[in-house]
Amino acid sequence: MKLTGAEIFIECLKAEGVDTIFGYPGGAVLYLYDELYKSADSVRHILARHEQGAIHAAEGYAKSTDKPGVAIVTSGPGATNAVTGIADAYMDSVPLVVFTGQVPRPLIGNDAFQEVDIVGITRPCVKHNFLVTEVEKLAETIKKAFHIATTGRPGPVLVDIPKDLTIDTTEFVYPDSINMRSYQPTVKGNKKQIKKAVDLILEAKQPVIYSGGGVISSGASKQLTALARRLHYPITNTLMGLGAYPATDKQFLGMLGMHGTYEANQSMHNVDILIAIGSRFDDRVTGNIEKFCPNARIIHIDIDPASISKNVSVDVPIVGDVKEVLNAIEIELDSRDDNIPDQAALEKWWQQIAVWRSKECLKYDQANDKEIKAQYVVEKLWEVTKGDAYVSSDVGQHQMWAAQFYKFDKPNRWLNSGGLGTMGFGLPAAMGAQVAHPEATVTCITGDGSIQMCIQELATCMQEGLPLKIINLNNGFLGMVRQWQEFFYQKRYSSVRMEKQVNPDFVKLAEAYGHVGMRIEKPEDVEAALKEAFAMTDRLVFMDFITKQEANVYPMIPAGAGLNEMILV
Amino acid sequence: MRHVISILLENETGALSRVAGLFSARGYNIKSLTVAPTDDPSLSRMTLVTHGEPQIIEQIIKQLNKLIDVVKVMDLPQGSYIVREMLLLKVASSSTDDCALIKRISDIFRARIIDVKKRTYTIELTGRSDKLDSFIEAFECQTVLEVVRSGAMGIARGNIALHL
Numbered sequence: 001m002k003l004t005g006a007e008i009f010i011e012c013l014k015a016e017g018v019d020t021i022f023g024y025p026g027g028a029v030l031y032l033y034d035e036l037y038k039s040a041d042s043v044r045h046i047l048a049r050h051e052q053g054a055i056h057a058a059e060g061y062a063k064s065t066d067k068p069g070v071a072i073v074t075s076g077p078g079a080t081n082a083v084t085g086i087a088d089a090y091m092d093s094v095p096l097v098v099f100t101g102q103v104p105r106p107l108i109g110n111d112a113f114q115e116v117d118i119v120g121i122t123r124p125c126v127k128h129n130f131l132v133t134e135v136e137k138l139a140e141t142i143k144k145a146f147h148i149a150t151t152g153r154p155g156p157v158l159v160d161i162p163k164d165l166t167i168d169t170t171e172f173v174y175p176d177s178i179n180m181r182s183y184q185p186t187v188k189g190n191k192k193q194i195k196k197a198v199d200l201i202l203e204a205k206q207p208v209i210y211s212g213g214g215v216i217s218s219g220a221s222k223q224l225t226a227l228a229r230r231l232h233y234p235i236t237n238t239l240m241g242l243g244a245y246p247a248t249d250k251q252f253l254g255m256l257g258m259h260g261t262y263e264a265n266q267s268m269h270n271v272d273i274l275i276a277i278g279s280r281f282d283d284r285v286t287g288n289i290e291k292f293c294p295n296a297r298i299i300h301i302d303i304d305p306a307s308i309s310k311n312v313s314v315d316v317p318i319v320g321d322v323k324e325v326l327n328a329i330e331i332e333l334d335s336r337d338d339n340i341p342d343q344a345a346l347e348k349w350w351q352q353i354a355v356w357r358s359k360e361c362l363k364y365d366q367a368n369d370k371e372i373k374a375q376y377v378v379e380k381l382w383e384v385t386k387g388d389a390y391v392s393s394d395v396g397q398h399q400m401w402a403a404q405f406y407k408f409d410k411p412n413r414w415l416n417s418g419g420l421g422t423m424g425f426g427l428p429a430a431m432g433a434q435v436a437h438p439e440a441t442v443t444c445i446t447g448d449g450s451i452q453m454c455i456q457e458l459a460t461c462m463q464e465g466l467p468l469k470i471i472n473l474n475n476g477f478l479g480m481v482r483q484w485q486e487f488f489y490q491k492r493y494s495s496v497r498m499e500k501q502v503n504p505d506f507v508k509l510a511e512a513y514g515h516v517g518m519r520i521e522k523p524e525d526v527e528a529a530l531k532e533a534f535a536m537t538d539r540l541v542f543m544d545f546i547t548k549q550e551a552n553v554y555p556m557i558p559a560g561a562g563l564n565e566m567i568l569v
Numbered sequence: 570m571r572h573v574i575s576i577l578l579e580n581e582t583g584a585l586s587r588v589a590g591l592f593s594a595r596g597y598n599i600k601s602l603t604v605a606p607t608d609d610p611s612l613s614r615m616t617l618v619t620h621g622e623p624q625i626i627e628q629i630i631k632q633l634n635k636l637i638d639v640v641k642v643m644d645l646p647q648g649s650y651i652v653r654e655m656l657l658l659k660v661a662s663s664s665t666d667d668c669a670l671i672k673r674i675s676d677i678f679r680a681r682i683i684d685v686k687k688r689t690y691t692i693e694l695t696g697r698s699d700k701l702d703s704f705i706e707a708f709e710c711q712t713v714l715e716v717v718r719s720g721a722m723g724i725a726r727g728n729i730a731l732h733l
Binding site: 119120123124127128131148180181182183304305306308309310313 | 578579582583586587590591594624627628631632634635637638639640733
């Protein structure tokens with residue numbers, strides 16, 4: 001039977017098992033939306049209030065599950081509004097399929113109403129993109145898009161569909177599988193390299209496992225945990241990798257990098273064998289590259305060959321899916337008679353780490369302060385939610401405090417914009433996670449700056465009945481920029497003030513959107529307020545915590561310094 | 570160091586701009602770039618001349634391979650490849666002396682004069698890029714009206730072949 005392009009679009013979504021699509025309608029996607037209307041029972045459409053919100057929501061959905069996020073926006077401004085979200089997904093390797101409407105084919109190139117070359121615009125920030133030119137190619141293109149987005153190093157794929165194509169008809173055939181001669185990601189690690197890696201692993205006297213978001217993408221946190229425990233090696237996670245290894249475990253050193261812990265960064269600086277797993281030696285992790293891990297031999301496991309030896313040259317590269325490679329390492333270890341590392345050396349190494357830990361680099365004093373400290377709010381949040389919530393964050397100081405103080409024991413719980421650092425990510429990402437997990441506790445840790453970048457999504461939450469808990473750490477400043485201005489620009493606070501007089505009344509704002517608003521101004525009220533809010537499981541609660549204004553995130557590695565040159569409080 | 574990189578890519582709209590965009594986005598250098606379909610109409614072959622430290626070249630190859638439209642990439646083996654470029658050059662000739670000189674230089678370089686009009690000569694020359702440079706230099710005293718260069722095309726010597 002012949003179907004229209006729009007009908008084919010829906011059938012493809014069903015074939016891919018898509019249950020939710022985030023989007024915003026418009027002229028070029030009217031036929032697609034007409035089909036979405038008819039298929040509302042099988043594909044739930046979530047109407048965001050801005051296309052950026054739709055994409056971040058799809059990211060939150062993808063990051064909190066093992067499924068790709070799917071979004072649809074119209075041509076022109078709809079598509080350009082989506083670009084920030086797409087770039088965000090690209091930097092953080094989030095599997096997304098984004099459909100954009102395009103003007104009818106005869107008008108392409110004519111500067112038609114709401115026309116933009118979105119394939120051209122997004123080329124540098126997608127894993128791949130397509131402009132579909134014939135209805136006969138639509139199903140195959142969509143199949144390819146899902147295949148590319150979800151395999152190898154995941155990422156966003158954009159499919160641009162001209163409006164007139166959506167009413168053309170053709171026979172619908174959805175391919176069962178797809179084979180692309182130009183796209184064959186390496187999944188299994190090279191055996192020789194795995195042997196070499198195991199040789200090095202067993203030689204280690206001062207080892208560190210440094211793992212990142214790749215472990216979560218690969219679904220390999222079980223394998224990672226097993227390996228770390230078996231070897232009894234210290235482990236640190238990147239910002240993107242939090243939750244891949246239980247943060248409450250003794251072997252966990254905390255996050256590393258610019259605002260990582262003293263013990264993690266000192267260990268990295270003194271490491272002899274570094275085992276990098278699904279991490280990419282980002283500049284926020286390495287600090288000054290010249291001073292990075294001066295004595296280390298490095299094993300690097302990553303699905304993306306281009307991530308290997310890009311910033312730091314490594315000794316044993318292994319290209320492959322983290323889960324596959326870790327399984328192979330496990331088997332290789334089992335096969336050896338002598339597979340126990342040097343226990344005496346390791347004992348000494350742990351003693352050294354204990355000395356670094358005793359600095360208590362994350363300590364802060366709430367007891368002697370009348371103002372609320374953001375760290376305290378996050379710690380109490382962790383307690384109240386029993387460490388088991390899905391937590392999104394925006395970008396800035398609150399993001400670092402969330403990463404430092406919310407101890408993630410499970411993967412896929414921490415939703416955050418690490419690579420692009422997109423303010424406005426938090427609220428829509430939390431929405432996406434709540435849609436994916438309707439019964440779960442989902443909370444968004446944000447600041448008075450970031451929350452205003454996608455505040456409109458409070459309306460989406462009302463419409464869809466998403467009972468998020470928003471923790472607004474309100475310090476009346478763009479805190480992270482202010483912190484840098486304090487440290488490096490002699491306190492010339494340039495365009496960072498957002499104090500009471502200019503910030504909206506967030507309680508009233510939340511109420512205006514139909515939600516519950518709370519303002520918390522005293523440290524002694526924090527815990528009770530959190531408990532009260534989290535007890536309202538059917539309502540969105542916006543908690544405006546008035547926190548200490550000029551608080552700083554510590555510890556910190558200043559720009560240009562090495563990991564051993566941290567500023568402590 | 571100069572590297573000649575050969576690329577087989579899907580003959581699709583936008584494939585060329587993905588490669589060109591990669592170079593500008595990541596700050597890699599492109600000295601020349603040529604592209605045309607191959608005997609298999611679904612594939613284009615591109616020759617890209619660049620220079621950089623070994624680790625930069627390694628990154629370039631990896632990043633090229635990462636592009637979905639790129640099917641195969643080869644860094645032509647140093648000292649074991651042939652590169653050819655084509656030049657079309659138009660010079661003015663106002664006197665019989667000019668004509669003689671143009672003819673003589675063309676003969677020396679084994680170039681072909683492919684168009685003669687009242688006041689212009691158009692010459693075709695194929696060879697290594699440095700030969701083309703020297704040829705253009707030889708016309709220093711003449712009025713060169715136009716220089717069209719194809720950019721380098723490369724192929725490996727012997728058994729090494731870039732194919733599917």
